[in-house]
Amino acid sequence: MAFVSAYAPASIGNVSVGFDILGAALKPITDQVLGDVVEVHDGNAEFELSCDGWYSGKLPADYKKNIVYDAFEGFRDFMKEKGLPMKPLRMVLHKNLPVGSGLGSSASSIVAAVAALDAFHDNPMTRDEALRLMGKLEGKISGSVHYDNAAPCYLGGIQLMVQERNIISERVPAFPDWYWVSCYPGIQVSTSEARSILPKEYSRSDAITFARQLAVFVQASHTGDDLLAAAVLRDVIAEPYRQKLIPGFAAVREYAQSMGALATGISGSGPSVFIVMKDLEKAEQVQEWLKQNFIQNDDGFCNICRICEEGTVVAWL
Structure with a gap:
């Protein structure tokens, strides 16, 4: 029988210059899958969940502690508020991104799950309704609602978080000739740990530098000045x-x-890193160096990517 499949790409939060308010979706230049996939099938109960994939062993054994179940509950609440019926269903999570990697692993699972559930029920959600639910679910993990992984993962491209006048995010033009070498070393850094290490206050100088660099990056991206953006x-x-x-x-x-x-x-939040290159041959040399000198175990990997402009891809199969 036909089922819905949603693929949600990996993403870079912050993109260095935009803490919590800038994010970018990634797409390897090869056929490598770099993102989670969630399927929704007709089921015999209100909810069933199974998981597979390279990193599925890192997920909690209790399905009610899985973020996909949280996505189901959030979507079910939305349907109840709208007076719409839920279908019995079975979900399958193909966990291709490592937890605590800095590649938007939780956002990828959340976005794929919500997008698949929405399509399975004939798309009752608007784009913004779906995105707000995704941000809310991300907040359950990190402790605060933020969209710098969910928005690019769902919508694609580089996204600037606006959150004014009912606008959640806006796309920032990407440089098509930039290669983003993304490397996960195989260890974990929890988002909560990475946040707790930050100071509670910053100097005026740091605040001014942050604002200036973000403004210049966005402006340079719109004017096509890649050297200024990189600087x-x-x-x-x-x-x-x-x-x-x-x-x-x-x-x-x-x-x-x-x-x-x-x-x-x-x-x-790390521990993954990214390196921006313009020369593919040198990007391949960097990739090989990272494999030999930065990756620490068999869980690690390294990909040469472009910005994923399409974001989440949903299909009936």
Whole structure:
């Protein structure tokens, strides 16, 4: 029988220059799958869930502690408020992203689950209703509602969080000739731990630098000035404190600079990193170096990516 499948790509939160308010979706230049897939099938009960995939063993055994179940409950509440019936269903999570990786793992599962549930019920949600539910579910994990992973994962591209006049986010133009070398070293850094290490207050100088760099990056992206955009792609809010949680990060930055990288940064809360390159051959050399010198175990991986402009892909199969 036909079922719905939703693929939600990995994402970079913060993108160095935009703490909690800038995010980018990733798409490998190869056929590598870099994102979670959620299927929704006709079921014999209100809810059933099964999980597979390389990283499924890291998920809680109790399905009620799985974020996909939370997505189901959130969607069910939405349907109840609208006076719409739920169908009996069975969900399958193909967990392709590691938990606590800095690649938007929770957002990928949430976005894929909500998008699949919505399609399975003939799309009762508007885009913004779906996105608000996704942000709310992300907030259950991180402790506060933020969209810098969910918005690019769902909508694609680089997204700037607006959250004014009922606008959640707006797309920022991406540079099509940038290669984003994304590497997960195989260890975990929890979002809560990465947030707790940050100072509660910042200096006026850091606040001004943060605002200036973000404004310049957005402006340069719209005017097509890639060198200017790259020049301000630096993190003064989180990276100075979080880099100590990532073994080998200083060496990564030093090597990337020696290879002519436009920018190097921590992906989300870490421990994944990203390196922006314009030359594919050098990007491949960086990828190989990271595999040999940054990845710490068999759970780690490294991909050369472009920005994923399409975001989540939903299909009936």
